[in-house]
Amino acid sequence: MNLYSFAKSLIYVLLKPVYRFEVIGREHFPKEGGVLLCANHIDNLDPPVVGINAPRxxxxxxxxxxxxxxxLGKILPRVNAFPVKRGMSDREALRKGLAILNDGHVLGLFPEGTRSKTGELGKGLAGAGFFALRSESAIVPCAIIGPYKPFKRLKVVYGRPVDFTEIRRNKASADEATELIMAAIRKLIEEHK
Incomplete structure (x- = not known):
């Protein structure tokens, strides 16, 4: 068992009794090929919660x-995390993200770039649109519907992949592509809250 699988199992065992996960839409997740997984960001626990409930x-x-x-700095790379310098264009992180997608793996992003202080969905940054337009990956929206309160239900909803055929053909901007992704996340939140 590699460290990722071990960490995923351990975190699941630790968090499952505290946050009663209700996972919806796992069947929408492509079984193979590059996937850009984009979720809202409401808590520091979002990355492990999305990761342990994702099928890949x-x-x-x-x-x-x-x-x-x-x-932590030693463990993160071994559980598939890589650094990004926030507030600037980090070309190395962009290259690394594209390589992950082009190699047929899943890249998880929180397009808002930071946690929402109110729990409401914020504005997405252009990075998500960049990855969506520069790769042929499936774009899977994900909604985390809290709050993170012990022994309360926490929903993780994976939506159907967003159809990017038209937006790629029309050579849309990264901002326009991000807005399409954010609209899909918003729709999931509204449908399942």
Whole structure:
């Protein structure tokens, strides 16, 4: 068993009794090929919660600062996380993300770039649109519907892949592509809250 599988099992065992996960739409997740998984961001636990409930291993971008935390900085790369410098165009992180998608893996993003202080869906950043337009990956929206309160139900909803045929053909901007993704996340939140 590799560290990712071990960590996924351990985190599931630790979190499942506290947050009663209700996972919806796992069947929409493509079984193979590159997948850009985009979720809303309401809590620090979002990455492990999305990761342990996804049917395939997920590679997450994480803010570069956490890689300098002792021990955590050593573990993160071994559980498929890689650093991104926030607030600037990090070409290395963009290249790494595209390589993950082009190699047929799952790249997990929180397009808002930071946690929502109110729990409401914020504006998405252009990075999600960049990855959606620069790859042929399936784009899977995901809604985390909380709140994160012990022994309360926490929903993780995976939507059907967003059809990007038209937007890619029309050479839309990264911002337009991100807005399409955010609209799909918003729709999932509204349908399942």
């Amino acid at each position: 291993p997920v590679h997450f971008m994480a803010k570069a600062e956490v890689f300098s935390v002792p021990l």
